[in-house]
Structures are given as structure tokens and as C-alpha cells.
Amino acid sequence: MLNHKPSIEFGVIGLGRFGTALAISLAEAKKEVLVLDSNESKIKNIRSYTDNAFVVNDLSKETLEEAGVQNCGTVIVCIGEKIDISILTTLNVISLGVPRVIAKALSKEQGKVLEKIGAEVIYPEHDMALRLARRLISSRVMDYISLNDGITISELKLTSKIAGQTVLQASLRKRFKLNIIAVEHNHKTTTDITPELVLYENDVMVVVGKRDHIQKFENYLMNGK
Missing domain, CATH: 3.40.50.720 (NAD(P)-binding Rossmann-like Domain)
Known part of the structure; x- marks a missing residue:
């Protein structure tokens, strides 16, 4: 056997x-x-x-x-x-x-x-x-599409690490070099990403950026690092 x-x-x-x-x-x-x-x-x-x-x-x-x-x-x-x-x-x-x-x-x-x-x-x-x-592998990355030159579009489920923050406070572009394309909250999706938009735990965020930057953001959502 x-x-x-x-x-x-x-x-x-x-x-x-x-x-x-x-x-x-x-x-x-x-x-x-x-x-x-x-x-x-x-x-x-x-x-x-x-x-x-x-x-x-x-x-x-x-x-x-x-x-x-x-x-x-x-x-x-x-x-x-x-x-x-x-x-x-x-x-x-x-x-x-x-x-x-x-x-x-x-x-x-x-x-x-x-x-x-x-x-x-x-x-x-x-x-x-x-x-x-x-x-x-990941419980937070829901799906992703790989584009040219190492650029990836990813769906991520947000954790409590970012809950309650606005888009401006989360500062993904400055901290992780990522751009937000869309956010889904309570089964409603918006592509009108304003600085005042509030993010909640379990929201689904669609971001675009380099694969390693998305990985860094994912690690932050999971571990706070």
C-alpha cells in the first residue's frame, strides 16, 4: 500500500x-x-x-x-x-x-x-x-487577471485592518502603489471611488497594480504588515 x-x-x-x-x-x-x-x-x-x-x-x-x-x-x-x-x-x-x-x-x-x-x-x-x-491558496484574493508587464487586476475581500477607513485614509496609492477600480458593499458595486468612500470589513475591492504590490497589500490585510 x-x-x-x-x-x-x-x-x-x-x-x-x-x-x-x-x-x-x-x-x-x-x-x-x-x-x-x-x-x-x-x-x-x-x-x-x-x-x-x-x-x-x-x-x-x-x-x-x-x-x-x-x-x-x-x-x-x-x-x-x-x-x-x-x-x-x-x-x-x-x-x-x-x-x-x-x-x-x-x-x-x-x-x-x-x-x-x-x-x-x-x-x-x-x-x-x-x-x-x-x-x-488565499482566503482574501477572490480572483485575479494577469495583464502584461507584471500588472494584475485583483479582487480582495477586506478585513478589519481597513474597516471604517475612507479611501483617503486607506491611502492605497501612496502606501501600496495600487489603484482602486471598484468596491462592492452589501452586494452593490460602485466604480465612483471618491476619497470620502468608507470601506467596511468583507467589502470586495478590485485593485490594479503590480503583482508584488498586491501581495504586499494582501499580507497587510491578513497580518497587518
């Missing part, structure tokens, strides 16, 4: 371009990741990022259980190219009781089937893998 640790945060099944980028992104963010693939060389390469990487000859429910998939909080099935295997594997993962199952799809038809059996569906390219990883 393959060794595995209990309560693993993420499982990644399939090491194509998408699965590899996703697994590496999660591992580099210090998340515990279980990785499965039938290709020995791919598993060998990914072991430089996570020790929980195993070669599996099939993706039956028994094999997935032996590998410890049932201990994962979230499993991402990255086998979009082989539709039958993708659907069966996703069904097996769901039947093991994994709380959150995300499956890659290459067509709307495939996606509809995956949704019907209970999976969240994504239609990714390489950049989408990084985007998904970012959403999984």
Missing part, C-alpha cells in the same frame, strides 16, 4: 501541462499536495516539489483509496483529454467522499457531464492553472 499523510489539503490527478503547473504552484505556496499520474518520469520530476507523488497504473476507486485521495480536502482531476477516464475518475473521487472535487473539461458537453455527477468544472489553459492555485 502507498504511504500517505492524513488530512492533505489538495490532490492533483494527472500531470499534463495544467496539472503540473497547478501542483507546482500549490507546493511552492507551502500547501500539502498529493499528486498521482501513470508516468513515472513525471512523478519523479514533481517529487522535487512534494514527497506525496505516486505512480498509479489505473484510477479505479480502490487505487485512489490506496493512494489516500479520500484524505484530501480538495481534489483537482486534470485529465480533460481522455473524456471517459476523466468522468470515471471524477466519479470515483466523489464517491470517496472528498469534500470538493474540481475537474478539467475541454468542451461544454464534457463539462455538463462532470457537473451532473457533482464536480466543479474548469476550462483551463496554463495561465488558468496559476489563477486557480491563487484562489485556492
